[in-house]
Amino acid sequence: MGATGVSSGVRDFRFRRLEKPEEFRQLLEVHRAVWGDEGVPAPLQRALQDNGGLVLGAFADIYLAGFALSFLGWDGTTLYHYSHITAVRPEYQNHHLGFRLKSFQRDEVLKLGLPEIRWTFDPLQSRNAWLNVRLLGGVPDRYLIHYYGQMPDTLNRDMETDRLRLRWELSTAHVEERVAGTFPTAEEDLARWNRSVPIIETEVGEKGLRRPTTVAEPSGSPAHLEIPFDLATVREHEPEALRQWRHAVRDGFRAAFDMLYRVDDFVVILKDHERRSFYFLSPPPTGTPGSAAPAAPSV
Secondary structure, eight states: OOHHHHHOOOOOOOOEEESSSSHHHHHHHHHHHHHSSOOOOOOHHHHTTTTTTTEEEETTEEEEEEEEEEEEEEEEEEEEEEEEEEEEOOGGTTSSSSHHHHHHHHHHHTTTTOOEEEEEEEOOOOHIIIIIIITOOOEEEEEEETTTOOOTTTTTTTTTEEEEEEEEETTTTHHHHHHHHHOHHHHHHHHHHSSSSESSSEOOOOOEEEEEEEEEOOSSOEEEEEEHHHHHHHHHHHHTTHHHHHHHHHHHHHHHTTTTEEEEEEEEEEETTTTEEEEEEEETTTOTTTTOOOOOOOO
């Protein structure tokens, strides 16, 4: 039976570390299904697993449905785990496996005695932002321009590889609440959106898709920053807008971070029968040193 057949009838998944050579080879198949290439070689996976890293899998019967791979990181002051890749086969992506894999990874890293996991993600990917910021309670704290250089895989081809660096402090009250399923209501999200100011203004183009028009520095008020609701649709129907979105979001985040704004949530707002995706950003407390510093220009 193929993996698709298993997906249609699966009731639950088993989460554990990968152990056998054939399981590490299955990870390559999952990576290929998502990105179109094989990713981390099997011998390196084995080396990471046995030397402080974690190669974790979600299994449907004997089939690897998804995985999370991380390793030890050190920034000069803090020892943490760096989550390099998390992936779920396309046929299993409606089973909340991304959240469940990250939750299992959290448990395993806490067992190692470490307080934090870090990783990067594309700030234009609404689905990833929803998982990383909304559901898990991670905090993006750094904008990285063209971080990986040009990449040939199907998700990154022909795009600059800008990334947000995210810190997931595993035992904070905020993270505990989010992983337990406690979130603001839709009404609270809409109220916050209404009282915040836009960093990026957008308009609907001729093809019915939003594209950015202007970028403004945050003014000291709570702010929101819009990204495409569905980047794949933009890529398919209006690819010329990809660069506009990349540079508008880059300029917006750089300005906000230079002004010491903090990303503290991500929401999808339904307004006028349209779903739109936004990061929520809070200004620094009044009197914070550097809170009035000018934003750096885009490069």
